[in-house]
Amino acid sequence: MLGAIIGDIAGSAFEFHGIKTKDFPLFGDHQGEKCRFTDDSAMTLAVAKAILVSAPDGHDLADCAETWMRRIGQRYPDCGFGGRFHRWLFAETPAPYGSYGNGSAMRVSPAAWAAGSLEEALRLSDAVTAVTHDHPEGMKGARAVTACIYLARTGADKAAIRDHVREHYYPLSRTLAEIRPGYRFEVSCQKSVPEAIQAFLEAESFEDALRNAISLGGDSDTQAAIAGSIAGPYFGIPERLRQRALGFLPEELQGIVSQFEARFGADKGAE
Numbered sequence: 001m002l003g004a005i006i007g008d009i010a011g012s013a014f015e016f017h018g019i020k021t022k023d024f025p026l027f028g029d030h031q032g033e034k035c036r037f038t039d040d041s042a043m044t045l046a047v048a049k050a051i052l053v054s055a056p057d058g059h060d061l062a063d064c065a066e067t068w069m070r071r072i073g074q075r076y077p078d079c080g081f082g083g084r085f086h087r088w089l090f091a092e093t094p095a096p097y098g099s100y101g102n103g104s105a106m107r108v109s110p111a112a113w114a115a116g117s118l119e120e121a122l123r124l125s126d127a128v129t130a131v132t133h134d135h136p137e138g139m140k141g142a143r144a145v146t147a148c149i150y151l152a153r154t155g156a157d158k159a160a161i162r163d164h165v166r167e168h169y170y171p172l173s174r175t176l177a178e179i180r181p182g183y184r185f186e187v188s189c190q191k192s193v194p195e196a197i198q199a200f201l202e203a204e205s206f207e208d209a210l211r212n213a214i215s216l217g218g219d220s221d222t223q224a225a226i227a228g229s230i231a232g233p234y235f236g237i238p239e240r241l242r243q244r245a246l247g248f249l250p251e252e253l254q255g256i257v258s259q260f261e262a263r264f265g266a267d268k269g270a271e
Helices: 001-014 039-053 060-074 083-090 110-112 118-129 138-154 158-168 175-184 193-201 206-214 220-235 239-246 251-266
Strands: none
Touching: 001 039, 001 206, 001 220, 001 239, 001 251, 039 060, 039 193, 039 220, 060 083, 060 118, 060 175, 083 138, 110 118, 110 251, 118 138, 138 158, 138 175, 138 193, 138 239, 158 193, 175 220, 193 206, 193 220, 206 220
16 A cells, blocks of 8 residues: 555656656656645545444445545645545535546555455455446556555466456556657546556566656656555565655554554565
């Protein structure tokens, strides 16, 4: 889960001023934009909190997800929410709005960590996704990322993860070198989640996965959050990056990280 938060923060300075190189200072400023936590981190931690407080059988998880996404989102209304999601946060009677945006995929990592099987992970993913992103592509994007994270944290290698995605979700037919030149800012699941997964698949380390995702020049914070959420359990997270990222979070959000990791485990360390 922390891999998503680190990716979000690292990519935040490049969200609206994309780059096409991997050579940049991690957590550095870019064209006047400073790194920060965004809606990606806030909603990842809202999902984590919802899982923590939901019933053991998960029957109330969707309700808990709605409650905590709105509670945390209303507390941090200026952290980068899209227009429709912002309206959902403050609606008197919130309802799913058919989104296929990549917001479903960037926030779903806690579902993969809390589950004891791939089937359970996908069930949890569906529950926390359908409260807003109930379009089939929104649901699929969240499921694809959940599956990748679950497989990574349970010991699958890259070939098995790639094959699973190709069989069930996306063809993954282009390399980063083929994607990068013409790629632009894109927020749909179908045009950003496969690219983020490819950023992980071509990475040599956790940090390299973030640099791959950011260097595409797209929706940098979200694509780095997705790539980081998979790379964290696969490669492990260097302690220096963990501590640096936690320093960007308010104390109450750091508390959710601690509570969730104490119950469900954390990304392993790395050099």
